[in-house]
Amino acid sequence: MQNYFELFDLPVSFDVDPDMLAVRYRTLQQHVHPDKYVTSSAQERRLSIQHAAHINDAFEALKNPLKRAQYLLELKGMAVNESGAGLDHGFLMEQMELRETLEAIPEAEDPLAALDHFLAEISNYEKEFVETLRSQFAVSTEESLSQANIAVKKLQFINKLKEETIELEDQLY
Amino acid sequence: MSYSDKVIDHYENPRNVGALDKKDQDVGTGMVGAPACGDVMKLQIRVDAQGVIEDAKFKTYGCGSAIASSSLLTEWVKGKTLEQAQEIKNSQIAEELALPPVKIHCSVLAEDAIKAAIKDYKSKQA
Numbered sequence A: 001m002q003n004y005f006e007l008f009d010l011p012v013s014f015d016v017d018p019d020m021l022a023v024r025y026r027t028l029q030q031h032v033h034p035d036k037y038v039t040s041s042a043q044e045r046r047l048s049i050q051h052a053a054h055i056n057d058a059f060e061a062l063k064n065p066l067k068r069a070q071y072l073l074e075l076k077g078m079a080v081n082e083s084g085a086g087l088d089h090g091f092l093m094e095q096m097e098l099r100e101t102l103e104a105i106p107e108a109e110d111p112l113a114a115l116d117h118f119l120a121e122i123s124n125y126e127k128e129f130v131e132t133l134r135s136q137f138a139v140s141t142e143e144s145l146s147q148a149n150i151a152v153k154k155l156q157f158i159n160k161l162k163e164e165t166i167e168l169e170d171q172l173y
Numbered sequence B: 001m002s003y004s005d006k007v008i009d010h011y012e013n014p015r016n017v018g019a020l021d022k023k024d025q026d027v028g029t030g031m032v033g034a035p036a037c038g039d040v041m042k043l044q045i046r047v048d049a050q051g052v053i054e055d056a057k058f059k060t061y062g063c064g065s066a067i068a069s070s071s072l073l074t075e076w077v078k079g080k081t082l083e084q085a086q087e088i089k090n091s092q093i094a095e096e097l098a099l100p101p102v103k104i105h106c107s108v109l110a111e112d113a114i115k116a117a118i119k120d121y122k123s124k125q126a
Helices: A018-031 A042-063 A065-075 A089-107 A111-139 A142-172 B005-012 B064-077 B082-086 B090-097 B101-125
Strands: B027-034 B039-047 B053-061
Touching: A018 A042, A042 A065, A065 A111, A065 A142, A089 A111, A089 A142, A089 B027, A089 B039, A089 B053, A111 A142, B005 B064, B005 B090, B027 B101, B039 B064, B039 B101, B053 B064, B064 B090, B064 B101, B082 B101, B090 B101
Parallel strands: none
Antiparallel strands: B027 B039, B039 B053
């Protein structure tokens, strides 16, 4: 089976042109659109649905930097495991402090301003780790891929933090 | 998914939440995290001259099972020697709290945390 990059006719790389990805996605989806299969056999219809689902999975995996990095590492035989091994003490300490800051936001003098400020801070971390991934994948040695592996784990923490921040935002508004 | 009564009890009334001064010579701090769910756990122990854990504190940001696992562990390690605490297995925590298979990793996190705290304490004595 083609890998996701091959399916979208894109180079196997962390750098994906989002416009190109969107264009290819639309083209691929048109080919498997259910309307095209109204007169086909049940088996053909079933296959087209499976194919459409595969295209959607691929699109989601390539669109999102975290998922893209996870997929790339998987292709390179270095799939990210669930273990927290390799995370430095400083990073974990920082995560703890960020959680404490988030927890204190509802009691802040101006919670909405504090929330905006916090979201901006998270977005900086996000950019930093995506940038790390970009540079490590550009090198793509075994050493740089294991660094990418750790950056993926760190980005997972940031994503979770972002989810919780957005949840709080919903509660405050 | 439903939590067991013991998990709910620890979640609603967590024991030993707080912090010890990590700069103290007799305090060991363990920091661990689970990337998949974004949980972070800090577990601290204060050890007396005989190598017995006289106090333990934790702070966990995570799901109910992660909070319960660390809460239970702080109760268990108090009064134990470092060697005894080192022997605690995640399976014992999982069993006591009746954790479902998808939550076993929360008890692993707690085991990792106490081991990290013991290691940190020992490195301070060296």
